[in-house]
Amino acid sequence: MEGESVAKRTETLLHRMIQRYEQSNDRRIRPNQFTFGTAIDLVAKTSQPAVAGRESDRILQWMIDFREKETKKEHERHEDKEIAQKYSLEPTTSHFITVLLAHSKSAKNGGTVSLKRMEELLMQMETLDLQPTYQCFVIYLNALSKSRIPDAPERAEEVLNRIEALILADDSGSSSTSNQGKIQINNYGYNSIMDAWARSNSRGRAKRVEAVFERMQRFYEQTGNDALLPDKFTYACLMNAIIKDKEEGFAERCADILAEMEAGDRPSMQPDSITYGTVIRAFRTTQNIGKAEAIIKRMETDDSIIDPDAKCYGEMIDCYNQHGGHANSALSILERCEKMYESGDITKKPKAKMYCICINIVGRSRDPNKAKSAESIFQRCLSNMDTSNASSKRYYFPIFNSLIGVYSRSNIENKVQKALGVIEKMEELGFEPTVTTYNGILSTCSRLPPSAAEKTKRFATTVAVKTMRFLQQHQHLQPDSESYNQMLFVCGTIKDSEEKSVAIEAVTKSCCNDGYLSRQIISSLGQMSGASFWSLLGVKRQEKRFIDINSLDPAWSRNAK
Secondary structure: OOOHHHHHHHHHHHHHHHHHHHHHOOHHHOOOHHHHHHHHHHHHOOOOHHHHHHHHHHHHHHHHHHHHHHHHHHHHHOOOHHHHHHOOOOOOHHHHHHHHHHHHHHHHOOOHHHHHHHHHHHHHHHHOOOOOOHHHHHHHHHHHHOOOOOOHHHHHHHHHHHHHHHHHHHHHOOOOOHHHOOOOOOOHHHHHHHHHHHHOOOOOHHHHHHHHHHHHHHHHHHHOOHHHOOOHHHHHHHHHHHHHHOOOOHHHHHHHHHHHHHHOOOHHHOOOHHHHHHHHHHHHHOOOHHHHHHHHHHHHHOOOOOOOOHHHHHHHHHHHHHOOOOHHHHHHHHHHHHHHHHOOOHHHOOOHHHHHHHHHHHHHOOOOOHHHHHHHHHHHHHHHOOOOOHHHHHHHHHHHHHHHHHHHHOOOOOHHHHHHHHHHHHHHOOOOOOHHHHHHHHHHHHOOOOOOOHHHHHHHHHHHHHHHHHHHHOOOOOOOHHHHHHHHHHHHOOOOHHHHHHHHHHHHHHHHHHOOOOHHHHHHHHHOOOOOOHHHHOOOHHHHHHOOHHHOOHHHHOOOO
């Protein structure tokens, strides 16, 4: 059972219990805290975030309403408090935490309704004399920090103000929630806010993260609570914000933070592979490959710090990828990781992204045997793929598109057949090709080697036409601007000038009718020769170099990105 069916089945069982109780008035079969709690927990664990939050919340509210109804009956019957407590229906903090967690799944995916509902639940707890615990606030803060709401960091800081005020009131003895015990605060809430600022698109985000960092330190000094000391995630948020701001010397600042962490005496602040990978990424951004390599070298030789794992090596490979001329270095790292993994070091198991990047690097090289090299990397990647794990398979999807891209840029005679073979392999392994995949096929068909025979060119044109028709008729996929652009290049390979002109005109008309005309397509049309299709755009032939897409019919580009 999944999603709606779980919620419906749970609701049906609760209705039956309540109906039997009301018919018999037997307290032993009346749902209690445990009954509703089990139902809430069951529904909250469904795989569909929106359903989990909405339905677990509905059961909680049902519990609260049922409790009010039963409390009135108990007062009317003057029942003993011990009996009432034995069959208690009082909602607990645990019930609310479960529902908050369920809502947070949807809120993290951009569910603003769930985020709003979480705020309402926190307020409802207070009306029920249930002071929200720090965990309740952190669940909300964590969901808020990962949401796509523009003002998420500011809203998170408002919640933090409330938390600090409650704690200070508790310490001074003025809090009215002593029956719930003191709120136990730690750095999780502060980290969530720093994460929110680091993820935001606000200018000066690094300064905002530093302000929260300093605020946490001041509150530590005020309370003496060691749980408020910064940990590796705290520093990671700070570094991520610094990298995104890209102010002068930002990579060196990240390296200084790394040094501070290494010098620290607390295990919680010791850098991990993600930390080192972040600093490597900073130097990649500044094109300082030497310093990135130095970090890897130090990790490999310095016994006082951790060894680099696949994540760190992956960042180094990406560093080589961003700056050309380092294909051999990237491939060398991949091969080393493979050998270490085969020797039993599971931390060195190459990630799918590492293989994908290496295939891309090979594809951009001038190696005449690039297709063969890419195929070798591709096969090694597939041999490491766990086909039984559906969740991890998605990380391997890009390698198929990357290999098709290599075929597109290669000069091998049978490149089109090879690219089609990749799609067959995808489907064999349970992957569904996307528009990007089919655009790769079109690109391969349009970039034949100069020595290609006429028969090969005809085959490529036929494959391109069939691919385009397939996309146009597909139930879920449809061609995009890149599809039409590549199709125009395919038309450009037609030898007969009259046939070429007719083909280009047909593709242009279809592109405009479907609303995918783009600046790139106009540029491609400008490169075509011997075609009389400019009148379709309402432009004179001699003006073709000065076409402004904004001066054309907006319907022609309505779907273009």
